Amino acid sequence: MEEAARYIGAGLAGTALIGAGVGIGSIFSKYLEGALRNPSAAASQQTNLLLGFALCEATGLFGFVLAMIILFV
């Protein structure tokens, strides 16, 4: 019983990655959109692109780490 609840909890914690996936997709799509409209400004925004990607990915990974902690610790 407790074992099953643990697996359900880990699966629920993993759903945090849905939001991170949507966010990363949105960041890159908006970047491409903007870069194609104004290619000369694209290179200067690559820092912000990577920063946004890393910040966004981290929020989903919090959920992933939680799932791993529930499963294995």
Added chain:
Amino acid sequence: MAGPMEQFKIEKEADLFEIAGQTVSWTNSSFWMVVSVVLIIGFFVLTMRGKLIPGRMQSMGELSYEFIANMVRDTVGPEAMRFMPYVFAIFFFILFANLIGMNPYAFTTTSHLAVTAALAIFTILIVMVAGIVKNGLGWFKIFAPSGLPLPMYIIIIPIEIISFLSRPVTLAVRLFANMVAGHVLLKLFAIFAAFLLAKGGITSVGVILPVVGTLGIVALEFLVAALQAFVFAILTCVYLNDVYHVGHH
């Protein structure tokens, strides 16, 4: 077979001394920390020949200096260059620790919350102490942005204080979570491949899929290792903004 979390186990190798009832010991984590520091020092000793026309090694050293110096200048301003050695040290420590952790049999020191939390707390303490030393008590104005109607401050000040206090937490957990997640994922794929091989017969043909997946994740992990060091350094710069630009927050 070893579980995916076993790679993060800290093993005590020797007891050093005692402080207030707590034993300070030499562990595999401290060994790999020393390895990364020695590698960083070695890298810069090799690249610091001061010739007018830089060779290959010297340009690597100069490029890494310029990279961090530009980061500090662009995000905070030239007046923050006195903090550049700190940003430089923190960037290269995290970068080397992450990259060393990608090697087989090596230990990832940054995959422990204690290590990343120490780095994050040190960063935020530097911001607080330098801010108060530079601006006096006027530094606390960063919690009250100017130009708002008076009733708004009742809501804004607690929000600003909470967001300031959550900075070290997110800084530490972001690096820790990225490193743990990547290594767990790698191990899970590798275990799956070994599991398929052990089954034998027709199932062992399918081993190609997790092996290709592992390859992709290794490439992604090298990107993440460099990216997280970069993010930690640039967020340190962004937080250092509060030392110099108290007024326009």
